[in-house]
Structure formats: structure tokens, C-alpha cells
Amino acid sequence: MSKIPSVIHWFRLDLRLHDNLALRNAINEAENRQHFLRPLYFIEEDIKNKIGGNRLRFLIQSLQDLDSNLRKINSRLFIIKGNASKKLPELLEKWHVKYLSVQVDIDPEVLQHEEVIDKVCEEKDIFVVKRVQHTVYDVHNVLKKNNGAIPLTYQKFLSLVKDNPVRDTIEITKKLSDCCKSPDFDLKEYDVPTLADLGFDESTLGETKYPGGETEAIKRLNFYMAKKQWVCKFEKPNSSPNSIEPSTTVLSPYLSHGCLSSKLFYHKLKEVENGVPHTDPPVSLLGQLMWREFYYTAGAGTENFDKMVGNKVCTQIPWEKNDIHLKAWAEGMTGYPFVDAIMRQLKQEGWIHHLARHMVACFLTRGDLWISWEEGAKVFESYLLDYDWSLNAGNWMWLSASAFFYKYFRVYSPIAFGKKTDKEGLYIKKYVPELAKYPSEYIYEPWKAPQSVQRAAGCIVGEGYPKRIVEHDKIHKENMQKMSQAYKVNKEKKSLKRPRS
Numbered sequence: 001m002s003k004i005p006s007v008i009h010w011f012r013l014d015l016r017l018h019d020n021l022a023l024r025n026a027i028n029e030a031e032n033r034q035h036f037l038r039p040l041y042f043i044e045e046d047i048k049n050k051i052g053g054n055r056l057r058f059l060i061q062s063l064q065d066l067d068s069n070l071r072k073i074n075s076r077l078f079i080i081k082g083n084a085s086k087k088l089p090e091l092l093e094k095w096h097v098k099y100l101s102v103q104v105d106i107d108p109e110v111l112q113h114e115e116v117i118d119k120v121c122e123e124k125d126i127f128v129v130k131r132v133q134h135t136v137y138d139v140h141n142v143l144k145k146n147n148g149a150i151p152l153t154y155q156k157f158l159s160l161v162k163d164n165p166v167r168d169t170i171e172i173t174k175k176l177s178d179c180c181k182s183p184d185f186d187l188k189e190y191d192v193p194t195l196a197d198l199g200f201d202e203s204t205l206g207e208t209k210y211p212g213g214e215t216e217a218i219k220r221l222n223f224y225m226a227k228k229q230w231v232c233k234f235e236k237p238n239s240s241p242n243s244i245e246p247s248t249t250v251l252s253p254y255l256s257h258g259c260l261s262s263k264l265f266y267h268k269l270k271e272v273e274n275g276v277p278h279t280d281p282p283v284s285l286l287g288q289l290m291w292r293e294f295y296y297t298a299g300a301g302t303e304n305f306d307k308m309v310g311n312k313v314c315t316q317i318p319w320e321k322n323d324i325h326l327k328a329w330a331e332g333m334t335g336y337p338f339v340d341a342i343m344r345q346l347k348q349e350g351w352i353h354h355l356a357r358h359m360v361a362c363f364l365t366r367g368d369l370w371i372s373w374e375e376g377a378k379v380f381e382s383y384l385l386d387y388d389w390s391l392n393a394g395n396w397m398w399l400s401a402s403a404f405f406y407k408y409f410r411v412y413s414p415i416a417f418g419k420k421t422d423k424e425g426l427y428i429k430k431y432v433p434e435l436a437k438y439p440s441e442y443i444y445e446p447w448k449a450p451q452s453v454q455r456a457a458g459c460i461v462g463e464g465y466p467k468r469i470v471e472h473d474k475i476h477k478e479n480m481q482k483m484s485q486a487y488k489v490n491k492e493k494k495s496l497k498r499p500r501s
């Protein structure tokens with residue numbers, strides 16, 4: 001075992017070489033001190049039970065790509081099996097670590113490990129450097145500028161960051177010198193595991209529609225940035241939730257894993273928009289990126305952001321538990337073909353359009369099933385390739401009219417909404433194949449088809465495809481009443497808490 005000390009970069013949600021300041025700091029430090037560079041990533045041994053197969057595959061592909069890019073600069077990725085709080089203290093000792101760099105994160109699960117590591121590093125006098133590189137802005141500074149309060153509206157958020165400069169991105173391409181290149185180059189023990197190594201059967205997954213990794217992220221970014229007209233005319237509400245190919249960029253999985261730097265995306269968009277007419281936030285592409293910043297700021301400034309109880313921005317609503325309905329929703333078996341098609345696309349491919357997320361989130365919560373948004377967020381957490389702690393919780397609160405958005409009387413119709421962009425129901429026919437032979441006239445409401453039509457289409461409602469689990473027309477009106485009542489109770493409670501003058 002070599003006695004040469006090591007510098008560690010701890011990869012978390014920054015699975016890239018480009019615009020990775022923390023990694024560059026570690027490289028510089030290794031070069032200056034003539035220490036080994038050891039870039040690490042921790043994988044929990046039971047990860048296959050914690051995240052869905054598509055997301056696991058995306059993660060493994062991203063790690064393979066990261067390892068291959070690190071090898072190009074004379075380094076490699078060290079995969080450590082186990083959890084960081086337990087394993088990292090041992091490695092700090094074993095590898096005589098003097099310096100550790102890491103990116104700033106806000107997800108409480110990540111922070112829980114970080115607290116332990118901070119303490120150990122302090123005790124061992126290890127220098128720790130943390131860099132803000134997952135968001136465009138330093139969200140903690142944004143909060144400070146707002147006197148510690150979270151901006152409750154998007155416009156307020158924009159006003160806070162209006163004059164903030166966004167630093168340039170950096171590249172890491174120079175090879176490490178012989179003195180500090182990563183040791184154990186060929187040691188298999190630290191190789192990126194395959195899905196099979198993790199006990200996951202890849203044959204249960206469909207084709208890879210969105211391969212993970214920085215290389216793919218840059219390719220995808222460049223592809224969209226080359227479509228200058230498309231970028232400048234982009235208006236999110238006019239994109240389609242049910243096109244067969246995505247109508248938005250699908251850069252989200254790359255941003256959430258940090259395969260793509262949000263700052264790079266920001267600068268590229270600014271470049272494309274420079275000097276030509278373009279759409280503006282909130283509907284433009286830059287506006288989409290600002291929604292990400294908005295939710296990150298809200299998440300960083302709110303305790304229990306992913307829960308209803310103990311979350312000061314979240315309206316308290318007496319949701320009900322119904323495991324049968326929750327299961328039907330999660331598995332795409334509600335009897336509403338548009339809702340079911342979306343949930344099945346999510347499960348099969350790991351990505352669905354933003355407005356499709358609106359549809360199913362509204363349906364689960366205030367629209368139809370009256371089930372807590374926290375339950376929906378858990379299902380999304382498992383299936384979404386782009387799962388992101390603050391974006392998921394923030395958007396679920398928005399859609400359930402629990403925070404940020406309060407027009408609870410605006411409910412998405414599982415019948416009319418999809419028809420706006422796909423009258424023929426081609427999207428439903430793809431993802432709910434048992435209805436593929438239904439005439440378009442009945443594709444959104446198969447229960448209305450006469451028995452003879454159902455038989456001719458080869459699928460009887462109640463046999464080959466489920467009957468509706470609720471009647472939307474009736475239930476959404478009842479739920480609106482319940483929302484109205486919940487708002488009233490919350491308002492009364494707030495006024496009781498306010499000090500009397």
C-alpha cells in the first residue's frame with residue numbers, strides 16, 4: 001500500500017468533467033502537492049431496491065461514461081460500494097487523504113452523509129472545498145438577498161437574480177502528470193458495476209431511449225442549440241404532452257444527474273438568443289431553466305420541503321389513503337386511457353412531458369383520487385430518470401395546489417386535455433395497446449363505445465381493459481368543495497397564529 005497521500009473528489013450529482021470546478025480544484029491540489037487524485041462515487045449495495053430500473057441503468061451508463069472520460073486524463077473513477085458516511089471515513093484513513101472536494105447539494109439525504117464527513121474531516125484536519133455547480137445561481141445567496149425568506153413566486157425569484165452575473169464555465173482536458181495520476185488504474189475492485197453485478201435483470205427493461213452520460217448530454221445539448229429558430233420560438237405551453245417523440249429537450253435527466261452543467265445550458269441559450277427576437281420567461285427555454293432555479297431556491301430554504309406536515313409553504317389538506325386507487329394510478333390501470341398511457345410511458349421509458357405530469361398529478365390529488373401528493377412524488381421518484389428532490393416536491397405541491405399555485409378550481413379533464421394535441425389518440429394507442437383497434441371517436445372514453453364496437457376492437461371494457469375507477473365528472477366537483485374547505489381552514493389557522501395588534 002502506497003504511503004503517498006491522496007486528494008479526493010467526491011462525485012455526487014456532478015457526473016461530468018466539463019464545468020466541474022470542485023474537480024478542477026482537486027486536480028490542481030493533487031498537482032501542487034504531488035498527491036494521487038482519487039475521484040470517488042458511492043453506490044449503496046441495495047440500490048436496486050431504492051430506484052427504478054430505468055434510472056439505475058441511466059446512472060450506471062453515466063458512471064461508465066465518467067470513468068471513460070476520466071481515463072482520458074490519466075485518472076479513473078473509484079466506485080465504492082456502501083454508504084458514504086460509513087465508508088468514506090475508512091478511506092480517508094487508508095489513503096492518507098489531505099484534501100477533499102465536493103459539489104454543494106441540498107437534498108437532505110445527501111446532506112445527512114455530508115454532516116458526518118464534515119465532522120470527520122475537521123477532526124483529521126482534512127481541507128474540504130465545496131463548490132456551487134449544480135445550479136446557475138448560488139441559491140443560498142438568493143435566499144440571503146431575500147432576507148432568508150423563500151421567494152414564493154417565479155417573478156419574485158427572477159427579480160432577485162436579475163443582476164446576478166453567471167460565471168463562465170470551465171473545461172478539464174489536460175492530462176494529469178505522472179506524479180499524481182490515479183493509482184490502481186486496473187484494479188477491478190473499483191470498476192463501475194454492471195446492472196447484473198447489482199442484482200438487476202436488464203432484460204426486464206425496454207430499449208434505452210435516453211442513454212446516460214456526459215458525452216450523450218453534450219450531444220443532445222448541441223443538437224438542440226443548433227436549432228436556433230426552434231429555441232427562439234420555444235413556448236412551453238404550446239409543446240405537446242402526447243407527441244410520440246418528445247416536444248421538449250429531454251435534457252432533464254442529464255441536468256439532474258449533473259451530466260450536463262446548468263451553467264453551460266444557460267450560456268448556450270444566451271448565445272442563441274443574442275441579438276435575435278426570442279420568447280421570454282416563463283415560457284421560453286431559458287424560462288424553463290429558471291423554473292429549476294426557482295424550485296431549488298424554495299427547496300433550499302424550506303424545512304421538510306418534500307412533506308406536507310412541518311412544511312411552512314404547504315397547505316395542509318386532509319388527503320385520504322386508498323391503496324387500490326394508488327396502485328391503479330401507478331400501474332396505468334385507472335380506466336382513463338390518457339392517464340394510463342402517461343403512467344405506462346413513465347414506467348417504460350422513465351420520462352414524460354411536463355404537461356403529461358400535470359395531467360396525472362392533478363388526477364391523483366385534487367382532481368380525482370384525493371390521494372396525497374407525497375404518494376405521487378414517491379412513484380415519480382422511483383420511475384423518473386430526471387428525479388430531482390426539489391423539482392419533484394415543488395412541482396407536486398404546485399399541481400396539487402398545495403403551494404405556489406392556488407387555482408384549485410382549474411382541473412385537468414382526462415378526456416378533453418389530451419384531445420387538444422392528439423385527437424386521434426395515437427399516443428394512447430401506442431402505450432395502451434389493448435385499445436389500439438378502438439375507433440378514435442371512443443379512444444379517450446372507451447366505456448362509451450357500444451358493445452359491438454368493443455367486441456370488434458378486441459377489447460371489452462371491464463375485461464381486457466379496466467372500468468373507470470372514479471367518475472371524473474362527478475368526483476372532481478366534490479373534490480373542489482373539499483379543496484375550498486381545506487383552504488378555509490388553513491386561512492383561519494393562519495389568522496389565529498398572527499399576533500393581534
Ligand SMILES: Cc1cc2nc3c(=O)[nH]c(=O)nc-3n(C[C@H](O)[C@H](O)[C@H](O)COP(=O)(O)OP(=O)(O)OC[C@H]3O[C@@H](n4cnc5c(N)ncnc54)[C@H](O)[C@@H]3O)c2cc1C
Binds near residue numbers: 249253292357
Ligand atoms: C408533478 C411533477 C413532478 C416533476 N418532477 C421533476 C423531477 O423530479 N425532476 C425534474 O427535472 N423535473 C421535474 N418536473 C418538471 C418538468 O416536468 C421537467 O423538468 C421537464 O418535463 C423535463 O423535460 P425537458 O428536459 O424536456 O424540459 P424542457 O422544457 O426542455 O426544459 C429544460 C429544462 O428546464 C427545467 N425545467 C423545465 N420545466 C421545469 C419545471 N416545471 N420545474 C423545474 N424545472 C423545469 C428542466 O431542468 C428541464 O430539463 C416535474 C413536473 C411535475 C408537474
